[in-house]
Amino acid sequence: GAVVSQHPSWVICKSGTSVKIECRSLDFQATTMFWYRQFPKQSLMLMATSNEGSKATYEQGVEKDKFLINHASLTLSTLTVTSAHPEDSSFYICSARDPASSYNEQFFGPGTRLTVL
């Protein structure tokens, strides 16, 4: 199957700083990428849908000015958590949709664990 990578895999930062997470589709071009967050023992919560070359579509309740998403190329989307606070500590996972898939299959990255001190 297709491979999606994320970087970094984990990050610790101080409160008030910004953190950028990268999501890359390694062997296919992804016109659409998704960003999720997941708290311990909870399911995936979709934060936003990112389409290459256009503004991301944020889910209700997600602050677009706090979680900046950029999808500048067909293989790269970035999520920047601005002015991070301890409550932003979570597991952030991206996925990329393979347009060649007949059923909109999403391939997930390995996730990034963010801890804000």
Next chain:
Amino acid sequence: QKEVEQDPGPLSVPEGAIVSLNCTYSNSAFQYFMWYRQYSRKGPELLMYTYSSGNKEDGRFTAQVDKSSKYISLFIRDSQPSDSATYLCAMIGTNAGKSTFGDGTTLTVKP
């Protein structure tokens, strides 16, 4: 009410047992049904997908969809300790770009 409801678990079974994981949904527009497995601190990986009603088998795994009842299941035969993970059901409508996920069921298979 959530669009997708998944049996919450956790589920603990002995090695070799048959496991049944289930989800119900309310949106009749869902056409594609997936099961993902997620190990602790990892991203989900796709296990099975089915289109519309019916069964699909892949090794020890069988996915079952009953659209009339809006009910899907994943069966694991001869369960192994390596099957211990959280299992997420997910669904997509024909024209929607995003998947709707269940909350996940954590399975532990004890040797």
